[in-house]
Amino acid sequence: MPGVTAFVYHDDYQKYQFGPNHPFQPIRERLTLDLLKSLGAFNGKAKLFEPRPAREEDLLLAHKEEYVSFVKRMSRLGLGYLEFPDTPVSLGIYDGAISVVGGTIYASDLVMRGEVAHAFNPGGGLHHAKPRTAAGFCVFNDIVIAVRHIQRDYGIKRIAILDIDGHHGDGTQLMLYREPILKIDFHRYGDFFYPGTGSVDEIGDDGGKGYTINIPLPFGTGDEAFLYAFDQVAVPLLRAFQPEIIIQQFGVDAHYGDPLVGLALTTKAYETIASKIHALSHELSDGRLVILGGGGYDPPSVARCWAIMFVTISEVEPQDRERYSKIFDAYQPEESPSSFEAVKATVKRIKEVIFPIHGIG
Numbered sequence: 001m002p003g004v005t006a007f008v009y010h011d012d013y014q015k016y017q018f019g020p021n022h023p024f025q026p027i028r029e030r031l032t033l034d035l036l037k038s039l040g041a042f043n044g045k046a047k048l049f050e051p052r053p054a055r056e057e058d059l060l061l062a063h064k065e066e067y068v069s070f071v072k073r074m075s076r077l078g079l080g081y082l083e084f085p086d087t088p089v090s091l092g093i094y095d096g097a098i099s100v101v102g103g104t105i106y107a108s109d110l111v112m113r114g115e116v117a118h119a120f121n122p123g124g125g126l127h128h129a130k131p132r133t134a135a136g137f138c139v140f141n142d143i144v145i146a147v148r149h150i151q152r153d154y155g156i157k158r159i160a161i162l163d164i165d166g167h168h169g170d171g172t173q174l175m176l177y178r179e180p181i182l183k184i185d186f187h188r189y190g191d192f193f194y195p196g197t198g199s200v201d202e203i204g205d206d207g208g209k210g211y212t213i214n215i216p217l218p219f220g221t222g223d224e225a226f227l228y229a230f231d232q233v234a235v236p237l238l239r240a241f242q243p244e245i246i247i248q249q250f251g252v253d254a255h256y257g258d259p260l261v262g263l264a265l266t267t268k269a270y271e272t273i274a275s276k277i278h279a280l281s282h283e284l285s286d287g288r289l290v291i292l293g294g295g296g297y298d299p300p301s302v303a304r305c306w307a308i309m310f311v312t313i314s315e316v317e318p319q320d321r322e323r324y325s326k327i328f329d330a331y332q333p334e335e336s337p338s339s340f341e342a343v344k345a346t347v348k349r350i351k352e353v354i355f356p357i358h359g360i361g
């Protein structure tokens, strides 16, 4: 399908930072943009869009007023913690946070108004933030804000959220647990790994029962097991759900080079995931696909993963194919047979418990 894919970015995203020694470094977003420019990606099919910051009323779609005021106050002070010990305060963090949230709202608007086919906001995907607290480097939960914004302004009901970050999207799950919004979340789980939630038995409650789908992955899970679970679980559930829009949190800290997570995906898996979700968006939701960033703590690897994803969903032809092929990983980590067995057991359980709720035989 023709149509432009938006890369949504503002230099104010660089203010979303927690200090020079913190693992979260917004330079990765700038690096992704630079890499795409150097590949000649912005050649008609892809375009750069600059968002406005979110307004306070947008933040209140997912957060309590006292918390928003607290972040503002701390941001002027520039000292202490929003949440101890992961999420320290930095001077101007509020401005950075409303800039990246504004990017997600703008990406949603561009897609919903049909101005672009797909949109990527590398500053978004802050899935740990909760109504009254920051958590895990996330100040405001732009995913839930986007869901509320889309529901309110466009009357859309069937929203699917796919989260492939190496960590469980606990903030998103918490806020949407009782609602029939499809949430499929792949993440490392077990051995006290952060944040500790996201077991296969957390399936939602009330009207949301069966709409929370967790795919916990053991340490060392690689491409083959991940893509197996993706094909077996995410694809049939999305087809059964028939979303009107797909929001994908595309954190890339499950990459084998990531210093924090301990999963073992490669660029090839990220290309495959992007290609599948892109095809599903055209099949199911008229192409409406909003992709957000998320984790990723080795900035050069993050830039490569996101650039590959963006080239794939926008279907741009890189000017220099040979140079493009060189940004893929040359190395393929060994997959552990025991982690594949564990993933197979999880998939089996989801098919038994969740699939009947969606009428999948």
Ligand SMILES: [Zn+2]
Binding pocket: 001, 117, 118, 278, 282, 287, 313, 314
């Ligand atoms: Zn497309």
Ligand SMILES: [Zn+2]
Binding pocket: 165, 166, 167, 251, 253, 294, 295, 296
């Ligand atoms: Zn993460």
